[in-house]
């Protein structure tokens with residue numbers, strides 16, 4: 019079987035872990051193979067019929083906006099073979115562990131393990147938040163080619179408060195194309211996805227959550243609001 023992701027496509031630097039620790043974010047351009055992208059897009063296209071539209075402000079995340087269509091891991095786990103298989107893939111776990119500089123493992127929570135997020139209308143956005151689990155591997159199935167069209171990741175590492183994302187000098191944005199991925203220290207890095215700027219654009223990601231032996235499970239309730 020062909021590989022869905024190609025760890026060798028990622029230029030592993032000895033400094034990758036330091037970079038992730040300092041920036042809270044590590045780009046992994048071209049991690050998904052061409053065949054892998056076609057497969058994941060087919061899976062996502064089939065799953066989209068099961069996904070639910072969400073338009074609300076999330077109280078536990080400073081009332082930040084959610085305008086997006088989502089599908090939780092509990093449904094992906096029943097409806098897809100390929101996505102759960104990739105989530106548990108030992109090569110992928112090894113890659114994430116190597117980049118994180120510590121062993122990471124699967125999250126037990128069926129909702130949060132792997133989720134599908136689709137931005138597909140003008141103004142669609144995934145507002146500011148932190149995740150419940152320490153690491154997020156975000157895989158891009160579709161994304162605007164032009165950074166001016168929005169869908170950028172906006173992030174602030176080691177954030178004291180979510181509102182600092184809007185004001186801190188060291189907050190950054192990053193643009194990704196279909197086939198790219200990034201790894202985020204997602205429990206301490208405030209992050210959001212900037213709004214799509216016009217109709218006709220689409221941005222679809224899979225978010226794989228991973229945990230570590232040292233991390234204590236905590237739940238903000240945000241996943242239940244967005245994915246159940």
Ligand SMILES: O=C(O)CCC(=O)C(=O)O
Pocket residue numbers: 133135144149154156171209210211223225
């Ligand atoms: O879409 C992204 O780039 C981020 C997704 C995310 O933050 C999440 O699903 O928790």
Ligand SMILES: [Fe+2]
Pocket residue numbers: 147148149154204209
């Ligand atoms: Fe997140």
